[in-house]
Amino acid sequence: MPEGFRVGLGHDTHRLVAGKALVLGGVTVPHDHGLAGHSDADIVLHALTDALLGAAGLGDIGELFPDTDNRWAGAESGIFVREAVRLLAESNWRVGNVDVIIHAEKPKLSAHKQAIRRQVAALLEIPEERVNIKAKTGEKVGPVGRGEAMECHVVALIQSQKNSA
Numbered sequence: 075m076p077e078g079f080r081v082g083l084g085h086d087t088h089r090l091v092a093g094k095a096l097v098l099g100g101v102t103v104p105h106d107h108g109l110a111g112h113s114d115a116d117i118v119l120h121a122l123t124d125a126l127l128g129a130a131g132l133g134d135i136g137e138l139f140p141d142t143d144n145r146w147a148g149a150e151s152g153i154f155v156r157e158a159v160r161l162l163a164e165s166n167w168r169v170g171n172v173d174v175i176i177h178a179e180k181p182k183l184s185a186h187k188q189a190i191r192r193q194v195a196a197l198l199e200i201p202e203e204r205v206n207i208k209a210k211t212g213e214k215v216g217p218v219g220r221g222e223a224m225e226c227h228v229v230a231l232i233q234s235q236k237n238s239a
């Protein structure tokens with residue numbers, strides 16, 4: 075039985091391409107570019123999955139869902155998060171809170187942060203107040219600032235079910 079708290083960090087980067095839907099945290103955001111990748115390329119849910127797996131010492135998303143496996147081609151990334159939550163529960167961990175930073179030059183995400191928060195909380199089966207979504211630009215420098223890519227950082231705290239009232 076695990077004890078106390080653990081913390082995990084997740085990061086993801088995908089290239090931006092024309093003609094693909096932009097999906098962030100399971101929410102489709104209107105934009106003229108989307109993220110390239112094997113699944114729906116949702117950087118938020120990929121980084122979130124890695125943060126959860128890392129906190130529990132369960133490896134990483136590439137080990138669990140290899141992009142050479144055609145089962146995950148075009149997959150909705152929510153399934154990766156749900157599987158991570160299921161694996162954590164098997165080891166008697168539950169999610170405490172998560173803090174998310176999305177790095178994107180465009181589009182402005184302020185109007186979408188609440189929808190992303192709601193969707194992430196639903197995937198994690200935790201109240202919305204335990205999910206925080208932040209968005210930053212790349213200040214016009216680097217791959218994010220030039221609009222070539224988006225990145226996401228997530229930190230997740232998990233809690234032993236034994237110690238939770």
Ligand SMILES: [Zn+2]
Nearest residue numbers: 086115117120
């Ligand atoms: Zn990814």
